[in-house]
Amino acid sequence: MQTLFYVSLNGGHVGPYSVETIVQKIEGGEHVWTDYVYCEAKADWVVIMEHPSFADKFQASSVKTPAKAVDEHTVFNAEAPKHDDKYKEKAWYILKEGNNYGPFSKLELVQMLQEKTMFEYDYVWHSKLNAWKRVAELDEYSAESIRAMKESGLSEIAEVFFRRRHARASYGCSLIVHNNKTVFKGRSMEISSGGAGILIDNPNLQPGQNLFLHFQPGDGVPPFNAVCTVVSKQMVKDTKSALDSVKYGVKFTSISQSVRESIRQFTQKAA
Template sequence: MAKQYYLSNNGTHIGPYTHETVLKKIEAQEHQWTDYVYDDNVGEWMMLLEHPEFATKLAQKPAVRPGASPAPAPKNLKDKEWFILKEGNNYGPFCRLELVQMLQEKTLFEYDYIWHAKLPAWKRVAEVDEFSSQSIRGMKESKDADVAEIFFRRRHARASYGASLIVHNNKTVFRGQALEISAGGAGVLIDTPNLQPGQSLFLHFQPGDGVPPFNAVCQIVSKQFVKDAAPDSESVKYGVKFTTLSQSVRESIKNFTTKAA
């Protein structure tokens, strides 16, 4: 019997599907590489982009070797000309809209490397003009329906959330405070300015706003100094995504954010 997979669709689980059926649904744009998939062998939900049995289908070599003569930049937002470099593997091609959507959904980060034929080498997203804050703001303010959709579509509903935290980075224990939460991650204040995007943390959330206490392994995806903090405060706002979280806790958070919406 062929291995079966379940897909996440707007908070509901659908399936089971075979590997071939999942790929056909992606090709038909019924699902995207940033959607979540579950199989019993892995034992947790993860993005199709990160699932080893599907990521191999997406991994490709760039059509033009970085460092070769630059080609014209893609003019159409839907031109599939962009590649992503993660853990030594090239993924793509993607169009610019897809990369912006990944940035919105925190599956691509400003410190990740990207490339297309115009660039002489791999560059961090933050170094590429097409993904500058001004450029993305201009896209957001456009009246193009395809562009507007990616800014309104949220994979995980968010809600304000008050709970104290205990944070551990395998060396030091810090205290913190949750500000907002979703099934995919949280915005938290932590009493240290020394943590960096990409770093993994263990967070223990105390009970708050109807959600029971829970533990999560997280990865820092953003860092912002708080301007209105007390002069002697070292608290910094960090955005974290959950990399390890039990399904029961994820469902509890989904229920909370849905009610708070």
Template sequence: MSEQKFNVSIDGNEKQNLSLQEVLSLMSRHELSPTDYVYCNATNDWQMIIENEEIMTELKAQAKPLKKPSKTEENENLDSKNNNNTGTNTSGIKSTNFSELPNNPMLSEWYVLKGENKFGPFQYTELIKMLQEKVVFEFDFAWQKGMESWVRIAEIQEFCPQHVKKLQESLMPEIKNVFFRRKHPRVPFAGNILVHDNNNVWKGQAIELSEGGAGLIMENSLVVPGQKLYMHFKANDELPAFNAICEVVSKKFVNGVKEKKAPICYGVKFTNLSGNTQEYLQKFTQHQQAKNAA
């Protein structure tokens, strides 16, 4: 049987008929990122490399052995899988302290623990990009040489929003291409919403809005990224009422949340809007952007 060939897309440029070893070689030289795309013959569609079972299985087989997490960390990881607690709480952030590590984290290798699956190694910038593209989430775990155990990404200082924002503003060559601009920039918005998932109904507040999605605070700590929700945005002085089918794309981590009705910050993208809603939202966001620029 002939060896399988892969077509990959790197920043929009396609490389064709690569062997598995050639793909792995490109990844080892960091010329190919886990968030670049490979064509999947089974689905006849492009998928992220990190989602390709054959490539990731071989990559994990060749990876250096990882330090086994302590029993406490394993239990904590199981709890995070079951509860996926989220929100923003910087009080639990732990600094890995660059001076205590054998290498600058910008140059060293990071590993990711998603559920029971370990991935890596990744460069710091690759992990930032995966967070940006929602391949990895704040409630997943990360580890690098010099750290005692797996730690939730949200609790590592090098990945906290304030630290990442400073890097973004630094315009360092290795950082400037990591960040993306939203296709539909959000503007501040204050409005009440009702949410349901075909089983339950709960309340929330919209805090950001665009024609493509919204930033929300919802009174439900059990919602997870990838989940489909149905939302009714109530009318206010700026917009008429509208309905939207949404997909959850982000969830802020909050340490120690146990109440189901705890308010949590989420990001959603609109997959379907009622009537002429997209036109209303486009005009609203353009008007708000013009006001903010004045």
């Protein structure tokens, strides 16, 4: 019996469709690979390109340089200096909302990560890769690799790390976390007016998920609620409890202006 899937569309869903029909609709522009299908096995919505039934088809359709990107790359190579700079070579492409963007240099991608216009769960591609990969999967963008860039001493790289949109500060308080299904306990480690670094007693949350957070009062910031998106996930080694095993980076998507200002003042004082 053929498996059928519902597909997310404008806050609702359409279908059910077969795998072949959904692929045809993606090729025709009705859907994109970053839309969601409902997975019966997980009883949850899953990004199309990540579902086992679609993974091979996504890679087969995507592992090639977009025509537009080739043109841009050709223009860049014609004007580029002859010396090869591994941080400045424009050879990386980004997948956003089903569209390919690029080429970008590694330095530009790191700057996007710093400014939170690109996240660890976004997909990128380089000619040396055999498939689109999440940023978090690549050693090229690991914490160690980015730290080596930061410590290289090159002025342009130092400027990227110096310019941070939101000041951060250590901030400890307990949290209540909700994902529209389950309530979890957690605690914060650091905070900025744009987001926070938090520990949650669930190691299975994924970048891209939306969460509702309730921050208890702590360190001069009043209690507040925030809607956020998980933008990074980092395993913490040598811990004594499940709560300490994973650190999540979250971006605030909805927070009151008065709370944002309180956080800004707190981080400035702590700097």
